[in-house]
Amino acid sequence: MTKISVRVWRLVLAAFCALVALWLVAPSLIVIPLSLTDKPSFAFPPTGWSTRWYGNFFDDPSWTGALLSSVKVGLLVALVATAAGTATAVALTRSKFRGQQAVRGLVLAPMIVPVIVVAVGLYALFLKAQLLGTTFGFVVAHSVLALPFVVIPVTASLQGFDRRLENAAAICGANRWSTFRQVTLPLVAPGVVSGALFAFVTSFDEVVMALFIQSPYLQTLPVKMYSSVTRDTDPTIAAAATLILAFTTVATLTATVYIARRNRVR
Amino acid sequence: MAVIDALTQSTRPGVGAGRAAPSERWGRLALLAPSIILLIGVFVVPLAIMLVRTFTDPHPGLENLTWYLGDATQRRVLVRTFTTAAKVTAVCLLLGYPYAYAMVAAGPKLRAVLTLLVLVPFWTSLMVRTFAWVILLQDNGPIQRALAGIGLDNLHLIRSNVGVIIGMSQILLPFLVMPLYAVMSTIDRRLVLASSSLGARPITSFFRVWLPLSLPGIGAGSLMVFISSLGFYVTPALLGSPSDALVSQQIYTQVSGLLQWGRAGAMGLVLLVATFAILAVLMLSIRRAARRQTRQAEDATS
Numbered sequence: 250m251t252k253i254s255v256r257v258w259r260l261v262l263a264a265f266c267a268l269v270a271l272w273l274v275a276p277s278l279i280v281i282p283l284s285l286t287d288k289p290s291f292a293f294p295p296t297g298w299s300t301r302w303y304g305n306f307f308d309d310p311s312w313t314g315a316l317l318s319s320v321k322v323g324l325l326v327a328l329v330a331t332a333a334g335t336a337t338a339v340a341l342t343r344s345k346f347r348g349q350q351a352v353r354g355l356v357l358a359p360m361i362v363p364v365i366v367v368a369v370g371l372y373a374l375f376l377k378a379q380l381l382g383t384t385f386g387f388v389v390a391h392s393v394l395a396l397p398f399v400v401i402p403v404t405a406s407l408q409g410f411d412r413r414l415e416n417a418a419a420i421c422g423a424n425r426w427s428t429f430r431q432v433t434l435p436l437v438a439p440g441v442v443s444g445a446l447f448a449f450v451t452s453f454d455e456v457v458m459a460l461f462i463q464s465p466y467l468q469t470l471p472v473k474m475y476s477s478v479t480r481d482t483d484p485t486i487a488a489a490a491t492l493i494l495a496f497t498t499v500a501t502l503t504a505t506v507y508i509a510r511r512n513r514v515r
Numbered sequence: 516m517a518v519i520d521a522l523t524q525s526t527r528p529g530v531g532a533g534r535a536a537p538s539e540r541w542g543r544l545a546l547l548a549p550s551i552i553l554l555i556g557v558f559v560v561p562l563a564i565m566l567v568r569t570f571t572d573p574h575p576g577l578e579n580l581t582w583y584l585g586d587a588t589q590r591r592v593l594v595r596t597f598t599t600a601a602k603v604t605a606v607c608l609l610l611g612y613p614y615a616y617a618m619v620a621a622g623p624k625l626r627a628v629l630t631l632l633v634l635v636p637f638w639t640s641l642m643v644r645t646f647a648w649v650i651l652l653q654d655n656g657p658i659q660r661a662l663a664g665i666g667l668d669n670l671h672l673i674r675s676n677v678g679v680i681i682g683m684s685q686i687l688l689p690f691l692v693m694p695l696y697a698v699m700s701t702i703d704r705r706l707v708l709a710s711s712s713l714g715a716r717p718i719t720s721f722f723r724v725w726l727p728l729s730l731p732g733i734g735a736g737s738l739m740v741f742i743s744s745l746g747f748y749v750t751p752a753l754l755g756s757p758s759d760a761l762v763s764q765q766i767y768t769q770v771s772g773l774l775q776w777g778r779a780g781a782m783g784l785v786l787l788v789a790t791f792a793i794l795a796v797l798m799l800s801i802r803r804a805a806r807r808q809t810r811q812a813e814d815a816t817s
Contacts, residue, residue, distance in 0.1 A: 255717075258717075262613060262616070262617055262620075263617070265613050265614075265617075266613065266614050266617045266629065269610050269611075269613075269614045269688075270614075270629070270632045272610070272685060273632060273633065273636045273685065273688060273689075274632060274635070274636055276644065276647045276648060276651055276685065277636065277639055277640075277643055277644050277647050278647075279647050279650060279651065280643060280646065280647050280650070283650060291649075291650050291653060291656075292655075293650050293651070293656060293657050294657070329549075329553075332549065333549035333550045333553060334550065336545075336546040336547070336549060336550070337546065337547055337549075337550040339546055340543045340546035340547045344539065344543055346540075346543060352547060352551070355551075355554050355558075355559075356550060356554065358554075358558065359554075359558055361742065361790065361794065362558075362562070362746075362787065362790070363745060363746020363763065363783075363786055363787070363790065364746060364748070365746055365748045365763045365766050365767065365783070366562065366565060366746070366766070366783035366786060366787060367558060367561050367562060368561075369561075369565060369766060369770050369776075369779055369780075369783060370560070370561025370562055370563075370564045370565040370783075371557060371561040372770065373561070373564050373565070373568070373776065374560060374561050374564055389553060389556065389557050390557055392553055392557075393553050393554060393557045393558050396550060396553065396554070400550075447638070450638055453640075454638075454640045454641055454642065456641065456642050456748075456749050457748045457749060461771075471640065471641075471642040474642050474646065475642060475749065475753075478646055478649060478753060479752075479753070486646060487646075487650075490640070490642070490643040490646050490647070493640045493642065493643050494639055494640065494643050497638055497639050497640050497643075498635060498638075498639055500638075501634070501635055501638035501639070502635065505631065505634060505635075509627070
């Protein structure tokens with residue numbers, strides 16, 4: 250009797266989880282068929298097929314320009330946030346000092362504080378400093394948002410490995426820098442690589458800050474999408490969404506699988 | 516995610532700062548400098564600007580705050596923001612709790628799949644997901660037609676609070692599942708076995724053993740979702756309607772439409788204070804729970 254009811258419960262739970270998983274994953278996937286519709290509308294499901302919205306996307310300089318800006322800003326953010334974040338993670342895990350908790354809190358704060366509040370203040374600041382719509386402005390703004398996503402995985406991998414390896418290198422005569430270069434860095438590489446990918450994705454996907462610090466000359470892809478959605482029904486948006494989906498999914502999957510595989514090896 | 520780790524972890528005793536060699540101190544400063552400069556320039560200064568403007572723009576004084584807290588419409592918006600966040604949290608809890616439980620109960624392979632199914636959407640574009648909900652929930656869209664098919668005619672999903680809740684809870688669900696899973700995976704399952712061997716029925720051992728032990732995860736996860744909901748902008752802006760706007764949309768309107776920096780600052784200040792008050796409550800309760808647990812462990816060993 251109980252055995253049967255346990256089995257029924259398991260079945261109910263499995264069905265429930267399948268539905269939740271479907272609810273998590275399926276909605277985003279509908280942009281793919283929509284991007285292949287043959288009508289200039291958002292009618293779903295589409296009744297006929299064409300690839301003309303991709304042609305539209307790549308022929309329109311405002312879309313390709315936005316894509317290029319997004320990729321450029323994303324790569325620079327990955328570079329800046331990864332370098333700064335890795336250094337911070339090393340300082341936070343490798344020494345104890347006054348104010349350590351405060352620094353840790355400050356680094357993680359951008360994940361908690363509502364972005365809209367920071368974005369409005371940033372708009373005021375950039376307005377004065379004439380940084381609106383500049384690559385520099387975008388890169389520093391997004392780097393701060395991306396910082397926690399670098400510090401967290403790098404800290405995790407720094408805490409995960411045997412520190413005696415570093416001591417051994419030092420005993421063998423390596424100085425601090427070459428110990429870091431030849432022992433520490435290769436061992437924390439999975440954390441650094443996934444941090445860089447997450448930093449790229451964070452920037453590539455960011456809308457709220459970008460909405461405030463954009464200018465007609467520099468717009469990122471999500472901002473272009475946002476303003477198009479509010480203005481007109483143009484399936485080119487769906488083509489753009491499909492491209493973003495492909496980009497971010499590949500980056501995230503790479504990062505996740507990379508970490509998982511490294512963990513298994515160890 | 517790491518905030519969650521920090522939140523769910525029991526508190527560490529404060530680290531006493533030992534005197535370090537000067538070279539080590541300079542090295543550390545060099546390592547921290549880039550991040551700190553970035554954080555001060557792009558995060559602390561903007562927040563400070565908003566704080567200053569709250570009390571100075573257009574005139575020095577408390578007029579922005581008194582306006583904000585005195586205006587009936589704005590108060591309604593504030594209440595709506597909190598109730599929306601509460602509803603989103605409830606939906607996430609209802610869907611996320613069984614899911615996290617299944618992740619713990621599943622074998623390693625299935626667990627990896629279930630984890631990936633939560634993490635990948637977490638990272639796939641917020642903008643794409645919101646756009647997808649615009650398509651799904653639009654008038655005469657697939658969901659409205661399906662609902663009409665089972666007799667629910669003329670339900671307006673987009674440009675309504677319901678649409679906002681659906682979209683936001685789908686986007687925020689991973690924030691609840693991950694800390695909940697982290698806590699559940701540390702629960703000693705033998706406790707459940709022990710309770711059932713002492714004669715508890717499965718439902719009893721769930722409510723008396725499993726649920727209380729998973730409470731820290733419920734607390735951390737639901738407050739993460741709640742806090743994130745309070746400041747959400749894109750999803751409510753695209754799925755909601757101006758007539759039932761949330762605080763974040765009001766902030767946008769005050770700045771970009773009306774150039775009322777002080778008023779936007781007052782809204783931001785209230786939002787920030789609320790966020791940190793909630794966070795403080797969470798931290799305190801976690802600390803207390805951790806202390807209770809260590810005390811129990813000490814009692815058990817002595």
